[in-house]
Amino acid sequence: MKASDIIAVLPELVLLVAALAILMVEPFLKPRLQKDEGGAVCGELAPDRTAILAIALTGFAASVAVALFVSGDTRTVFSGMLALDYWSVFFKVLFGITGFITMLISSNYLESHKRHMGEFYALVIFAVIGLDLMAGARDFILFYVAFELMSISSYLLAAYFRYRTKSNESSVKYFLTGSFASAIMLYGISLVYGETGVTNYHGVAVAIANRGGSAAVLFSVVLIGIGLAFKVSAAPFHMWTPDVYQGAPTPVTAFFSTGPKTGAFAVFIAAFVMAFPGAAHNWGIFFIVLSVVTMVVGNLFGLVQTNIKRMLAYSSIAHAGYLLAGLGAMGWTADTYPAGMGVLVYLTAYTFMNLGAFGVLAYLKAQSPDKFDFSLKHFAGLARRSPWAAILLSLFLLSLTGIPGTAGFIGKFYVFGGIVKADLIWLAVLGVVLSAVSAYYYLRVVIYMFFKEPEEELTFKAPISGGMAAALALTAAATVLIGIIPSQLWDAVVRAFGSLTQ
Amino acid sequence: MVEKILFIIFAVLTVAGAIGTITRKNMIHGLLLLVFTFLNVAAIFFLTQAYFVAMIQILVYAGAIMVLFVFVLMFLNLRSFQQEKQTHRQRWIALVLSVLVLVEFVAVLYGVTKAKYGFSLASVQGGYSPDQIAAAGGNNQVFAKALFNDMLLPFEVASVVLLVAMVGAIIMVKKEKHGQMATRQWEPGAEPALDVAEEEV
Numbered sequence: 001m002k003a004s005d006i007i008a009v010l011p012e013l014v015l016l017v018a019a020l021a022i023l024m025v026e027p028f029l030k031p032r033l034q035k036d037e038g039g040a041v042c043g044e045l046a047p048d049r050t051a052i053l054a055i056a057l058t059g060f061a062a063s064v065a066v067a068l069f070v071s072g073d074t075r076t077v078f079s080g081m082l083a084l085d086y087w088s089v090f091f092k093v094l095f096g097i098t099g100f101i102t103m104l105i106s107s108n109y110l111e112s113h114k115r116h117m118g119e120f121y122a123l124v125i126f127a128v129i130g131l132d133l134m135a136g137a138r139d140f141i142l143f144y145v146a147f148e149l150m151s152i153s154s155y156l157l158a159a160y161f162r163y164r165t166k167s168n169e170s171s172v173k174y175f176l177t178g179s180f181a182s183a184i185m186l187y188g189i190s191l192v193y194g195e196t197g198v199t200n201y202h203g204v205a206v207a208i209a210n211r212g213g214s215a216a217v218l219f220s221v222v223l224i225g226i227g228l229a230f231k232v233s234a235a236p237f238h239m240w241t242p243d244v245y246q247g248a249p250t251p252v253t254a255f256f257s258t259g260p261k262t263g264a265f266a267v268f269i270a271a272f273v274m275a276f277p278g279a280a281h282n283w284g285i286f287f288i289v290l291s292v293v294t295m296v297v298g299n300l301f302g303l304v305q306t307n308i309k310r311m312l313a314y315s316s317i318a319h320a321g322y323l324l325a326g327l328g329a330m331g332w333t334a335d336t337y338p339a340g341m342g343v344l345v346y347l348t349a350y351t352f353m354n355l356g357a358f359g360v361l362a363y364l365k366a367q368s369p370d371k372f373d374f375s376l377k378h379f380a381g382l383a384r385r386s387p388w389a390a391i392l393l394s395l396f397l398l399s400l401t402g403i404p405g406t407a408g409f410i411g412k413f414y415v416f417g418g419i420v421k422a423d424l425i426w427l428a429v430l431g432v433v434l435s436a437v438s439a440y441y442y443l444r445v446v447i448y449m450f451f452k453e454p455e456e457e458l459t460f461k462a463p464i465s466g467g468m469a470a471a472l473a474l475t476a477a478a479t480v481l482i483g484i485i486p487s488q489l490w491d492a493v494v495r496a497f498g499s500l501t502q
Numbered sequence: 503m504v505e506k507i508l509f510i511i512f513a514v515l516t517v518a519g520a521i522g523t524i525t526r527k528n529m530i531h532g533l534l535l536l537v538f539t540f541l542n543v544a545a546i547f548f549l550t551q552a553y554f555v556a557m558i559q560i561l562v563y564a565g566a567i568m569v570l571f572v573f574v575l576m577f578l579n580l581r582s583f584q585q586e587k588q589t590h591r592q593r594w595i596a597l598v599l600s601v602l603v604l605v606e607f608v609a610v611l612y613g614v615t616k617a618k619y620g621f622s623l624a625s626v627q628g629g630y631s632p633d634q635i636a637a638a639g640g641n642n643q644v645f646a647k648a649l650f651n652d653m654l655l656p657f658e659v660a661s662v663v664l665l666v667a668m669v670g671a672i673i674m675v676k677k678e679k680h681g682q683m684a685t686r687q688w689e690p691g692a693e694p695a696l697d698v699a700e701e702e703v
Binding site: 009016023078079081082113117119120122123126129130133139141142144145146148149152153155156159160161162164165166167195214215216219246247248249250307309365372373374 | 610611613614652653659660662669670673
């Protein structure tokens with residue numbers, strides 16, 4: 001290791017400093033004094049956590065800034081463990097923004113649920129550090145350790161409301177199934193090492209090319225694929241998704257459905273393209289089979305959900321299916337990567353629209369924590385009570401459906417375009433037909449919000465304000481902008497892919 | 503030849519211990535079998551001349567971690583554990599599928615191993631062979647060099663993972679001074695009536 005190797009991990013170091021600062025500052029915050037009408041002190045309230053939010057936001061902003069600043073430099077550091085290239089910068093920026101928006105959504109929500117702790121922010125930051133390293137890793141060992149860092153933070157975030165039965169259920173399910181998937185993946189990695197004697201992506205590819213592949217390599221590809229497919233909640237490894245998404249705090253669900261998924265896809269592409277190029281056709285078939293099952297399961301089960309949070313969980317399964325179809329097409333053709341670039345565009349679009357949709361849900365829940373239960377009937381007549389929430393949620397749902405003019409359309413356009421280029425027209429047709437099916441359950445919510453009379457009046461007192469307003473404005477702007485002018489994003493994606501496949 | 507026989511003995515004992523661990527109803531029996539499994543794994547490490555890893559396996563797993571497990575189990579109410587019934591109904595399907603997967607594993611790995619090494623206990627290509635390790639100054643030197651040079655970054659990230667585990671332990675048990683959510687308690691078996699809307703988070 002050289003001293004200059006540190007440059008490659010600077011964005012993560014910035015985040016680490018922010019997380020440690022939060023953990024250090026938290027115990028020293030002074031509780032606010034509760035005063036009665038006369039102004040006399042009658043009790044203590046939880047301390048004001050604005051300082052902690054500020055540290056977290058600064059950390060993410062600084063991390064993104066540093067990542068952009070060091071971009072352009074291309075090298076692998078720490079004896080081939082970690083790469084600094086456009087690919088890792090692309091994902092570091094995306095994860096930084098994901099974390100930033102999650103922080104903004106969380107603040108009001110946690111305050112209204114009376115469980116506002118600095119550790120929450122620290123855990124999200126730790127998870128993002130893990131994601132950053134996953135995207136930059138060029139070695140199975142580093143990838144696995146980073147993956148565990150991300151996973152363990154996620155299990156803890158799912159259990160954040162530890163007094164609630166649903167939250168406990170969610171965390172235990174996530175932890176048990178997640179550890180099981182990790183073990184399967186680790187077994188795959190050990191097979192790779194047994195076959196080749198190295199763990200470096202590039203070294204694995206060289207060793208396999210020199211000595212010829214074997215059934216054990218294919219086996220390990222499948223095992224590693226299963227471990228990651230669990231994280232992207234691809235069917236048939238999706239069983240945990242609705243329960244975990246329902247039981248986790250809504251801002252955490254927003255993070256789960258975007259961050260870890262994007263991270264797993266980054267590894268899917270980087271590891272499989274770099275380490276197993278010879279078996280590309282085979283893992284292409286593996287992903288195509290997964291994607292067909294995932295798209296069908298996600299969309300059909302989504303149709304019958306009446307709890308919007310669960311509905312969005314199935315929707316995120318369906319979206320994982322479209323993305324996997326893109327990966328499948330990428331492996332199928334082996335040498336051209338239009339579908340792979342489409343996957344990156346889709347991931348970016350998906351990050352913004354899903355964060356936005358869950359953000360609106362978090363706002364609604366924060367407004368009446370003990371009444372609102374995410375059931376469809378509570379969305380009836382929302383347009384009159386809280387017009388901005390209704391309009392924004394409609395925008396995000398339309399984007400998830402893939403209506404032209406929104407980010408979702410651009411994502412689907414590039415992915416399905418890539419699939420058609422790979423001569424898998426039947427797969428593209430299946431995807432488009434199933435996204436048409438998905439319109440039913442997305443648009444049903446819109447119809448409830450605008451055209452149904454509410455059965456019971458839920459009061460949503462405060463308008464969208466503060467951090468929540470900033471988060472929703474950011475995501476809505478990104479959803480519309482990517483939908484109208486995707487060229488900047490496309491350029492970044494092409495550059496990222498260029499540095500990966502060199 | 504002796505090595506081969508010893509390896510087979512220890513491997514069979516390891517697998518037997520692992521199966522015993524997951525099938526015992528009594529948790530303490532399960533734990534003791536787990537220690538037994540760890541010791542057998544350590545023996546296999548000895549056979550492959552990875553002495554350092556073997557010692558670590560005994561000290562850390564069989565020693566430290568197991569003591570922790572035993573402590574935790576002693577604190578928990580074991581009797582209520584034993585009364586728990588399994589509620590899933592897919593045991594037989596799971597059995598058939600896992601046997602199928604096992605057959606697949608064995609078939610693939612058998613074929614590969616036979617084609618490559620003809621069943622000699624040669625070391626894996628590309629890794630460290632015992633001769634290389636001896637030339638580099640012994641087990642500890644090679645291990646330390648690998649850990650603190652090539653594997654430096656994963657090593658540091660692992661320390662962050664430990665930090666996260668500590669933070670997590672704190673937020674799971676920390677008593678809240680200002681929060682208004684109370685711990686709910688009920689007798690084992692008595693189903694609590696949950697407030698549906700409040701349970702949704």
